[in-house]
Amino acid sequence: MDRNFVRTATGAVAVAVAAFCLMSACAGSGASRPAGTEGTSTPVSASPAPVLxxxxxxxxxxxxxxxxxxxxxxxxxxxxxxxxxxxxxxxxxxxxxxxxxxxxxxxxxxxxxxxxxxxxxxxxxxxxxxxxxxxxxAASAPALYGHRVKRIYPHDRTAYTQGLLFHDGSLYESTGLEGQSTLRQVELSGGRVLRSRNLSDLYFGEGLALLDGKLYQLTWQNNKALVYDLNTFDKTGEFDYGGEGWGLATDGEVLYMSDGTEKIRVLDPATFRPLRTIEVYTDRNKVMYVNEMEWVRGELWANVYTSDNVIRIDPQSGAVLGVIDLGGLLSPADIDATTDVLNGIAFDPATGRIFVTGKNWNKLFEIEVVKR
Missing domain, CATH: 2.60.40.10 (Immunoglobulins)
Structure with a gap:
């Protein structure tokens, strides 16, 4: 539409605005526009960029x-x-x-x-x-292993084991469940609790690792990692993290944290910030429910929740190198209504001993891994 025509028409309407009948006639004419739109033009949408x-x-x-x-x-x-x-x-x-x-x-x-x-x-x-x-x-299928029990030790049946490690002759254990979670030092030979610290009733204790004289303890859904002095069990700090906390291990430099998925986060122990992420896969599929972990001779060993298996993981690539079947450790006489799944791996680097137990198990086992 010509702009001069618009200005002329607008002026005519202004002159005749006092005459009701004329205004009504103009408002009803097909050449008029709704109030407030005089002198405007309909915007033209820009053409979308061509898809390359x-x-x-x-x-x-x-x-x-x-x-x-x-x-x-x-x-x-x-x-x-x-x-x-x-x-x-x-x-x-x-x-x-x-x-x-x-x-x-x-x-x-x-x-x-x-x-x-x-x-x-x-x-x-x-x-x-x-x-x-x-x-x-993974490039190849994981090697398959069985086990041989070398020695059996007593274990507190009320301990809902979530994290386990061995240091200087003692076991250190993190136990779970709200209102029952603890950090404890345990005598290996008799299973006696030597020291214990209760967590807040709001916390559900999870994985445990020892690095540079500090004990790092995860919580399940509280998004908190708690830090303690090894010698006193005094709480010295805490870190926040996203998602769930399951297992925790260390290679002596960084921390490895599982969250119940196939992913393992590699963390800076000074800040708890992720450095990289490992995904755990065999030659066929990803492995979900990676749980409690331990560093064993340059590998990450991990329980797989709800199974009797421990997997050996390449910490650089995430490929599953081996699967250890730990089925049959408990006899029927060892099992009661509280007995839960296999969970807890501890390694003594000085002797090469490997210890395993489970949630509310009455025994802890020293095992030897046997290739099939």
Missing amino acids: LESVAPVFGAKFAQGERVPIHYTLSKGMTADSVVLSVGNRRIGPVAPEGFTYNLGPKYPVGRVVYRLTAYRGGESQSRSGEFTVL
Whole structure:
């Protein structure tokens, strides 16, 4: 519509505004506009930017083993061209991708788990990205092990064992359940509790680790890690974290924390901030419910909640190296209404002894692992 015509029509309406009949006639004419819209024009929506990348591959559901090569490729939308297409994996830029695709090499120790990548197409001063993903599995099936019981020790049946470690001749144990959670030092030979500290009734005690003279104790759903002096059991600090706390272990430098999923967080003990995340996978699937953990000869050993298995995990890649079957440790006479699942691994690095127990078990076992 011509702008001069709009201004003229608006002026005419202003002159005739005192005449009710004329105003009514103008308001009813097909050439008029609703009040307040004079002199405006309907905005025109900007055209959406053309889609450069029509698709990428691989996508969710694709699986590759450590050591294999992953073919990554893309398809441009019909009629589209791109100056370049660049591949990034995680937060790391890999490089340009040729029209025929790119081969991404998985090393033999490549971390297992979900991998998200991004392809970014550049054209002129514009860019568009599209993401894809695939899962990396362990290169080989885990070795299978059984066990032999070397010695049996008494264990407090009322202890709902959530964390266990061995240090300087004694066991240190974290027990759970609201109103019953404790930190305790336990005599190995007789199972006698030498020292104990009760947690707040609000806390459900979980995993336990000893590093640099400090005991770190997780809580289940309270999002708190409690820190104690080893010699006095005095609480010296605490940290917050997101999600649930399950198992805790240390390699002498960092902490490893499980949360009931297939993921293990590697934490800075000074801040409890995550340094990286490990995902636990076999050659077939992820392993959920990773629970109490222990550092054993350069590996992470972990209970798998609700099972009689302990898994051996490569702490760098997350691949499951072995599965230890600990079924049958308790006899029928040892089991009562309170007896719960296997949980608790302790390692004595000086002698190589391995101790295991469970929640509300009346016995603790020194075992030898036997390959099948």
